[in-house]
Amino acid sequence: MTTRYNLPPRFPKPAPIKEPGPLPKRSLLSRENLLLLLFIVAVALMPVLPTPELWITQLNYIGLASLVALGLVLLTGVGNLTSFGQAAFVGLGAYSTAYLSTRYGLSPWIGLLVGLLITAICAYLIGLLTMRMSGFYLPVATIAWGLSLYHLFGIQEFLGKNDGIGDIPSLNFFGATLNSGREIYYLIWLAVILAIFAIRNLLNSRPGRAIRALRGGGVMAEAMGVNTGWMKVVIFVFAAILASISGFLYAHLQHMVNPTPFDLTYSIKYLFMAVIGGIGQVWGAVIGAGVLTALEEGLKRILPELLGSQGNYEIIVFGLMLVLLLQYARFGIWSFIRKWFPPPPTALAPAHADELPKREKPAAGELVLDVRAVRKQFGGLVAVNDVSFQVNAGEIIGLIGPNGAGKSTTFNLITGVLDASAGEVLYRGERISNLPSRAIVRRGVGRTFQHVQLLPRMTVLENVALGAHLRGDFAPQGGVLASILRLNRAEEEKLLFEASQQLERVGLGEYRYLEAGNLALGQQRILEIARALCCDPALLLLDEPAAGLRYQEKQALAALLNKLKGEGMSILLVEHDMDFVMNLTDRLVVMEFGTKIAEGVPHEVQQNPAVLEAYLGGVE
Ligand code: ADP
Numbered sequence: 227m228t229t230r231y232n233l234p235p236r237f238p239k240p241a242p243i244k245e246p247g248p249l250p251k252r253s254l255l256s257r258e259n260l261l262l263l264l265f266i267v268a269v270a271l272m273p274v275l276p277t278p279e280l281w282i283t284q285l286n287y288i289g290l291a292s293l294v295a296l297g298l299v300l301l302t303g304v305g306n307l308t309s310f311g312q313a314a315f316v317g318l319g320a321y322s323t324a325y326l327s328t329r330y331g332l333s334p335w336i337g338l339l340v341g342l343l344i345t346a347i348c349a350y351l352i353g354l355l356t357m358r359m360s361g362f363y364l365p366v367a368t369i370a371w372g373l374s375l376y377h378l379f380g381i382q383e384f385l386g387k388n389d390g391i392g393d394i395p396s397l398n399f400f401g402a403t404l405n406s407g408r409e410i411y412y413l414i415w416l417a418v419i420l421a422i423f424a425i426r427n428l429l430n431s432r433p434g435r436a437i438r439a440l441r442g443g444g445v446m447a448e449a450m451g452v453n454t455g456w457m458k459v460v461i462f463v464f465a466a467i468l469a470s471i472s473g474f475l476y477a478h479l480q481h482m483v484n485p486t487p488f489d490l491t492y493s494i495k496y497l498f499m500a501v502i503g504g505i506g507q508v509w510g511a512v513i514g515a516g517v518l519t520a521l522e523e524g525l526k527r528i529l530p531e532l533l534g535s536q537g538n539y540e541i542i543v544f545g546l547m548l549v550l551l552l553q554y555a556r557f558g559i560w561s562f563i564r565k566w567f568p569p570p571p572t573a574l575a576p577a578h579a580d581e582l583p584k585r586e587k588p589a590a591g592e593l594v595l596d597v598r599a600v601r602k603q604f605g606g607l608v609a610v611n612d613v614s615f616q617v618n619a620g621e622i623i624g625l626i627g628p629n630g631a632g633k634s635t636t637f638n639l640i641t642g643v644l645d646a647s648a649g650e651v652l653y654r655g656e657r658i659s660n661l662p663s664r665a666i667v668r669r670g671v672g673r674t675f676q677h678v679q680l681l682p683r684m685t686v687l688e689n690v691a692l693g694a695h696l697r698g699d700f701a702p703q704g705g706v707l708a709s710i711l712r713l714n715r716a717e718e719e720k721l722l723f724e725a726s727q728q729l730e731r732v733g734l735g736e737y738r739y740l741e742a743g744n745l746a747l748g749q750q751r752i753l754e755i756a757r758a759l760c761c762d763p764a765l766l767l768l769d770e771p772a773a774g775l776r777y778q779e780k781q782a783l784a785a786l787l788n789k790l791k792g793e794g795m796s797i798l799l800v801e802h803d804m805d806f807v808m809n810l811t812d813r814l815v816v817m818e819f820g821t822k823i824a825e826g827v828p829h830e831v832q833q834n835p836a837v838l839e840a841y842l843g844g845v846e
Pocket residue numbers: 604607609627628629630631632633634635636
């Protein structure tokens with residue numbers, strides 16, 4: 227007899243279990259908040275002290291650039307989307323107020339509103355057209371957008387062609403006229419500080435966790451109910467709005483605008499700033515804007531003297547800087563500083579909160595999942611070959627078979643990650659095949675992944691809270707503005723409490739404030755179960771949940787699954803460990819080469835000649 231497949235299959239060696247860190251305290255005076263306070267005080271004191279005029283001018287430009295770079299923190303740093311069009315949005319903000327205030331004598335504040343509206347609409351349309359596509363479409367679209375807007379500014383008669391628009395009035399802010407740089411300074415930095423708060427608030431919220439989940443590629447986020455395409459549009463519009471505000475302030479600082487500062491080169495500079503400072507970090511954006519603006523000013527003076535000729539040599543230095551930085555400090559300047567300002571875990575679970583609403587569950591024995599002859603072909607390969615089986619409420623069904631049998635593909639067909647080539651899947655009587663994953667999880671199908679998919683730098687608690695994305699107070703894809711304004715406190719309490727309860731339920735409670743990436747692999751799998759439970763599922767699909775677990779942990783997992791079953795949960799489970807499935811499951815479905823070869827109660831299936839053949843090979 228030859229062995230075609232390893233039985234039992236080899237497991238990856240369990241990693242040592244990490245000790246949970248001490249529980250964090252809620253402290254307003256964390257070092258990071260102290261830094262923010264110092265920053266605000268320093269910013270406030272600058273114009274009061276005998277600061278040279280030149281410094282104030284520089285600080286104004288740093289503030290304006292920070293606003294644009296802050297938008298990129300969210301868009302590029304967190305959302306992983308690159309835009310070469312930010313300077314064009316700055317231009318929209320600047321030209322809107324310049325035109326309306328000079329041509330029609332309208333208040334600049336009306337110019338601001340109109341500019342924001344035009345910016346939001348443009349960003350929304352560009353976003354809508356490009357965000358659902360993958361990869362390079364956004365960068366290319368933003369380059370095209372940036373170039374065309376730049377040329378539009380330059381050729382339009384009513385926008386003053388290349389000379390631009392002059393005599394833009396000063397801003398009037400609560401009765402004070404902001405004529406000089408020293409006077410508009412506070413408004414610029416107020417905008418920067420508000421933007422920092424807005425981003426911090428947004429990132430630590432339900433939509434913020436969804437935005438942070440975009441990095442994972444989207445499959446996991448969609449499986450948690452996140453409309454990833456929409457979330458990308460949201461951060462694109464957000465970044466554009468910050469750029470537009472920067473343009474508005476710029477116009478009233480300079481009292482004139484022309485197309486030059488809205489060129490593609492400037493868009494690239496904003497990206498430089500975000501990267502050099504530390505992409506994805508609010509402080510990185512401010513530091514990057516500061517360093518680059520100051521350096522540019524300095525180099526513009528020194529380099530022509532050193533080299534004895536005029537030219538934009540600073541660009542070459544920036545390029546070199548970027549190459550060196552990417553080589554030696556990929557996470558920017560802030561990554562060196564941040565170790566002194568460790569941010570405390572921002573999302574803390576309350577001891578009590580209102581329970582989230584729960585869905586109505588199927589009655590015992592109700593047919594929950596009906597897989598009808600589903601088929602999946604990848605080119606010539608039939609990965610799933612007309613497979614049918616059913617899962618009733620309160621049953622644990624095992625889906626087993628050798629590696630490559632098509633088990634994970636079957637999971638992906640049920641959960642909408644893949645579209646079926648033929649056949650259909652019904653969930654509680656409703657056809658769900660070929661719906662997007664987020665529509666399927668909304669109906670109550672929770673899942674875990676064979677290859678763990680979590681956000682390693684996010685705490686265990688926040689990772690699990692992502693599972694409750696659809697159960698917030700606001701519409702699933704909404705709540706962004708409410709989060710920015712911190713009107714989401716009640717929602718956060720409920721979601722984090724739920725996440726914390728689910729962590730207790732699966733036995734990971736004490737790890738809730740650890741970064742998820744620090745958990746052992748087996749524990750990460752359990753984390754995924756807690757996350758799936760957070761969506762209040764009636765059907766749970768677990769892809770190899772016991773892989774990498776130790777013996778005791780497997781027993782604890784089996785006990786947990788039995789408890790869930792007792793509560794009426796239906797579970798479909800892929801597993802290699804025969805002992806584990808034999809004692810746990812009501813029925814087994816066996817697949818080989820995409821085809822279902824057997825189905826029945828475990829001890830019957832174990833004796834089935836076709837199954838023995840598949841696992842052990844034929845007698846020769
Ligand atoms: P299992 O989970 O049972 O180990 P899978 O469902 O992952 O098996 O894979 C079944 C078969 O389909 C394998 O031969 C695999 O290589 C193939 N397959 C899975 N996903 C894809 C894909 N996206 N493209 C092409 N082939 C795939």
